Amino acid sequence: MSDTRKLSIIAFSGEFDKLTAVFTLATGAAAVGYEVNIFFTFWGLDALKRKTGRSLTGGNWLTKIFGLMMGGLSVAPTSRFNFLGAGPKIFRRLMRKNNVATLEELVDAAKVLGVNLYACEMAMHVLGLKREDFIPEVKDVLGVASFLNLSEGGQTLFI
Amino acid sequence: MTFVKTKIELSKLSEGDVLEVLLAEGEPLDNVPRNAKEQGYNVLGVEHVEGTTYRVLIQK
Numbered sequence: 286m287s288d289t290r291k292l293s294i295i296a297f298s299g300e301f302d303k304l305t306a307v308f309t310l311a312t313g314a315a316a317v318g319y320e321v322n323i324f325f326t327f328w329g330l331d332a333l334k335r336k337t338g339r340s341l342t343g344g345n346w347l348t349k350i351f352g353l354m355m356g357g358l359s360v361a362p363t364s365r366f367n368f369l370g371a372g373p374k375i376f377r378r379l380m381r382k383n384n385v386a387t388l389e390e391l392v393d394a395a396k397v398l399g400v401n402l403y404a405c406e407m408a409m410h411v412l413g414l415k416r417e418d419f420i421p422e423v424k425d426v427l428g429v430a431s432f433l434n435l436s437e438g439g440q441t442l443f444i
Numbered sequence: 445m446t447f448v449k450t451k452i453e454l455s456k457l458s459e460g461d462v463l464e465v466l467l468a469e470g471e472p473l474d475n476v477p478r479n480a481k482e483q484g485y486n487v488l489g490v491e492h493v494e495g496t497t498y499r500v501l502i503q504k
Binding site: 309312313315316317318385386394397398 | 445447448449450451452455479482483
């Protein structure tokens with residue numbers, strides 16, 4: 286038990302509910318002493334954007350429109366029951382009512398607990414995202430090989 | 445999640461300070477004192493408050 290236990294998560298999804306699962310697992314593990322790495326790729330990168338609403342983030346006109354459509358954490362849709370964007374608002378209200386941490390609180394907790402946040406280099410290229418588009422807590426920009434090195438010897442999840 | 449919140453509050457305290465946590469019985473009451481001990485904090489006491497609520501004192 287004295288050896289550091291480790292959890293690494295590949296956060297591929299940008300949906301509110303799946304990101305809630307990512308950050309619930311990450312904070313829970315970090316709180317009990319795990320080293321936690323999250324590798325955000327593709328839709329998951331939305332969770333790291335500095336601008337949490339919709340903005341023209343991207344390199345060219347196409348990726349800027351993608352950026353506008355994808356948005357950031359505060360406009361992440363639910364994978365079911367999205368109801369044109371009403372779904373996440375309903376779930377946020379239910380979470381507050383039941384004293385369950387909301388996604389934003391979980392992300393803040395992850396930062397406080399020292400969860401390591403990494404961005405996928407390849408997905409950033411495809412989506413025209415730059416390091417400056419992300420929150421400063423992003424520890425590094427990585428590829429698969431580096432992530433495999435980081436996650437070796439621990440548990441890995443794909444969400 | 446309860447321990448996540450507890451851990452964050454503990455991180456704001458200085459060595460020797462005591463944190464009072466109100467917990468519901470069941471998973472939170474099972475996990476929080478156990479995890480706190482595992483992480484090297486002193487659990488000074490667990491007492492029943494009312495109904496399903498318990499008070500746990502944790503020293504950093």
